[in-house]
Amino acid sequence: MMLNSTVLKQIESGLVVSCQSLPGSAMDRTDIVVAMAQAAVAGGACALRVEGVDNVRAVTAVVTVPVIGIVKRDLTDSPVRITPWIQDVLDLGGAGAAIIAFDATLRTRPESCSRLLGACRTAGCIAMADCATEADAVSAWSLGCDLIGTTLSGYTAETATDSDNPDFALIARLAKLGCRVVAEGRIRTPQQAALAMRQGAFCVTVGSAITRIEHITEWFTHAISKEHL
Ligand SMILES: CC(=O)N[C@H](C=O)[C@@H](O)[C@H](O)[C@H](O)COP(=O)(O)O
Numbered sequence: 001m002m003l004n005s006t007v008l009k010q011i012e013s014g015l016v017v018s019c020q021s022l023p024g025s026a027m028d029r030t031d032i033v034v035a036m037a038q039a040a041v042a043g044g045a046c047a048l049r050v051e052g053v054d055n056v057r058a059v060t061a062v063v064t065v066p067v068i069g070i071v072k073r074d075l076t077d078s079p080v081r082i083t084p085w086i087q088d089v090l091d092l093g094g095a096g097a098a099i100i101a102f103d104a105t106l107r108t109r110p111e112s113c114s115r116l117l118g119a120c121r122t123a124g125c126i127a128m129a130d131c132a133t134e135a136d137a138v139s140a141w142s143l144g145c146d147l148i149g150t151t152l153s154g155y156t157a158e159t160a161t162d163s164d165n166p167d168f169a170l171i172a173r174l175a176k177l178g179c180r181v182v183a184e185g186r187i188r189t190p191q192q193a194a195l196a197m198r199q200g201a202f203c204v205t206v207g208s209a210i211t212r213i214e215h216i217t218e219w220f221t222h223a224i225s226k227e228h229l
Pocket residue numbers: 018020070151152155184185186187205206207208209
């Protein structure tokens with residue numbers, strides 16, 4: 001197992017590629033996720049973000065870069081989707097994730113953030129708090145989470161937005177507060193990734209713009225549709 005300080009050094013200033021197919025997509029297959037992960041590493045990704053225990057196990061078997069593991073669940077009694085349960089954390093750690101990300105929003109949740117963080121420690125993994133707001137981030141950082149992601153800004157009732165842009169203001173605010181910020185969410189161009197780093201991000205995660213063909217195709221078809229020309 002890699003030392004946590006080594007893992008943090010490996011991802012500092014780098015590009016994390018999120019290799020998550022859309023559910024039900026033709027790309028929603030472990031062998032395709034593995035191929036995306038290998039291609040991203042070939043392109044220079046410093047780490048990968050992967051959903052699902054089986055996918056994490058398959059990817060960690062063939063890459064040497066750290067994997068950020070998550071499990072997504074649609075719960076009936078909570079809006080929290082990303083790694084909601086202690087068992088998810090333990091399973092992701094067992095599958096080889098070096099970093100485990102979990103929803104750290106201050107919403108109704110099945111498990112407290114401090115217990116999820118404790119499970120990351122038990123698994124020997126770095127803890128990444130997926131946040132939507134400054135309040136989420138301050139709370140997660142003060143608990144001792146190692147990385148603070150802007151992942152959920154725009155995706156909670158409180159932060160819902162029509163904007164296609166990353167939340168640069170949140171990235172900048174959290175960096176100023178001294179958090180180790182993973183800029184994540186709607187980063188679609190190299191220029192936006194660079195701007196996120198200039199706002200003080202520790203590293204940048206890009207998903208859809210690299211690994212979701214359906215989304216990328218829609219952006220282009222939308223742009224050339226008659227109504228938009
Ligand atoms: C909100 C939520 O559930 N985000 C998920 C978190 O893992 C993924 O669906 C995103 O693709 C990922 O955060 C990367 O973001 P983008 O695809 O915008 O580059």
